[in-house]
Amino acid sequence: MRTRLAIAALSVLLVATGCGSGASGSSDDxxxxxxxxxxxxxxxxxxxxxxxxxxxxxxxxxxxxxxxxxxxxxxxxxxxxxxxxxxxxxxxxxxxxxxxxxxxxxxxxxxxxxxxxxxxxxxxxxxxxxxxxxxxxxxxxxxxxxxxxxxxxxxxxxxxxxxxxxxxxxxxxxxxxxxxxxxxxxYAARLKTCERREIVTSHTAFAYLAARYDLHEVGITGISPEAEASPQRLADVAKEAKETGATTIFFETLVSPKVAETIAKEVGARTAVLDPIEGKTDPNADYFTMMRANLTALTEALGCTS
CATH class of the missing domain: 3.40.50.1980 (Nitrogenase molybdenum iron protein domain)
Incomplete structure (x- = not known):
């Protein structure tokens, strides 16, 4: 009799414990x-x-x-x-x-x-x-x-x-x-007065930023960072970068900088990071620190004086 009662009590305990863990197996309520x-x-x-x-x-x-x-x-x-x-x-x-x-x-x-x-x-x-x-x-x-x-x-x-x-x-x-x-x-204050308003980027991720602050984005590739630019597209970007006096070709943190470096070398510009903040590589950074780092990079590249 005692054995049966012990087994029954253990069964109740196991069921209760299982219910408390939730469907995903987590005890976090x-x-x-x-x-x-x-x-x-x-x-x-x-x-x-x-x-x-x-x-x-x-x-x-x-x-x-x-x-x-x-x-x-x-x-x-x-x-x-x-x-x-x-x-x-x-x-x-x-x-x-x-x-x-x-x-x-x-x-x-x-x-x-x-x-x-x-x-x-x-x-x-x-x-x-x-x-x-x-x-x-x-x-x-x-x-x-x-x-x-x-x-x-x-x-x-x-x-x-x-x-x-x-x-x-x-x-x-x-x-x-x-x-x-x-x-x-x-952003509005620091990008108000700049020598240039064109930004050359490795992929076209900055349309919202450009639209908000009256900038013009020249993307080497389109929306997808994995797309490959054609030779004609590379030539067109290099030509536009020269015509607008671009001093910086931007690349991003999660994509190879090689194409940006090639164009920068051709037009005599430098390269710098402009982070689309799609992911995070620095555990000490957050959205605001990355956005403010982008703002600093933009003001330096565009010759802003505000």
């Missing part, structure tokens, strides 16, 4: 939020704070455009309380969200007006718009004003997913919005 890549992870962490548990689908230092998901990551999407992504940027994430997330998916691109890819690279040729779904440019986080709007909407979605801390989420979103407003003011 905070809302589970999945983010698709770094800028969205940054927003979610700043707004949710320690009151949410965040899993990011793109490893630090990885190129996010063509991320592939393993079965465990797909399961994480299925178990999440909220999935924060940008439709059209990462096809594998779009597919998993469509199949597993249901109404828990939050497409940040649905909250702001996205630029058409054709607007972002007027010399892009046949590669134009092929990467972004519907011909939209996904690099919206490089415009602090649009990013602030996304911040407000994400604050509301986190409040819905975690009503016990709704006030906290909305308050942090408001504070982050104010920081983004300040960043926008810094």
């Amino acid at each position: 905070r809302p589970q939020v999945v983010t698709a890549f770094y800028p969205l992870q940054f927003l979610t962490q700043r707004i949710g704070g320690d009151q949410v548990a965040i899993t990011d689908l793109t490893k630090p230092g990885a190129e996010p455009h063509d991320v592939e998901l393993n079965p465990r990551q797909v399961g994480t999407i299925s178990d999440a309380d909220l999935v924060v992504y940008l439709k059209g940027f990462q096809p594998a994430v779009d597919q998993a969200v469509g199949q597993e997330a249901g109404d828990k998916g939050f497409d940040v691109g649905s909250t702001v007006e996205l630029l058409a890819a054709a607007e972002s690279h007027e010399h892009g040729g046949e590669e134009e718009g092929e990467h972004a779904e519907g011909g939209k440019d996904p690099h919206v986080w490089l415009d602090p004003v649009r990013f602030a709007t996304i911040t407000d909407q994400l604050g509301d979605r986190l409040a819905q997913a975690d009503p016990a801390h709704a006030t906290d989420h909305r308050a942090r979103a408001a504070a982050l919005h104010a920081e983004l407003d300040k960043l926008n003011e810094e």
Whole structure:
């Protein structure tokens, strides 16, 4: 009899322990939020704070455009309380969200007006718009004003997913919005008066930044950083760089600088990093430090005096 009672008690304990671990096997009872890549992870962490548990689908230092998901990551999407992504940027994430997330998916691109890819690279040729779904440019986080709007909407979605801390989420979103407003003011002031307004970049990721601050982007390749520029395109970029007096050819952190270095050598310019902030390679950096580093690089390259 005692043996039967002991077995029964052990069974109850095992069942209770299993239930407490949750569907994903985690004992963390905070809302589970999945983010698709770094800028969205940054927003979610700043707004949710320690009151949410965040899993990011793109490893630090990885190129996010063509991320592939393993079965465990797909399961994480299925178990999440909220999935924060940008439709059209990462096809594998779009597919998993469509199949597993249901109404828990939050497409940040649905909250702001996205630029058409054709607007972002007027010399892009046949590669134009092929990467972004519907011909939209996904690099919206490089415009602090649009990013602030996304911040407000994400604050509301986190409040819905975690009503016990709704006030906290909305308050942090408001504070982050104010920081983004300040960043926008810094950009506008420092880029107001410059000798040049053309920026030559390795791939056309900076259309939102250029549109916001009255710059003209000359991209060596189009929306996709993996696209290869034709010899004619390279010649055209070199010619335009010479004509506009470009002193700097920009390359980015997650893509080889070789093409940018070739053009820089031809036109007698230097190279420098302009970070599209699609991923993070420096663990001590964040969105704001990277955006301000970009601002410094731009003011030096463009001869700004403000």
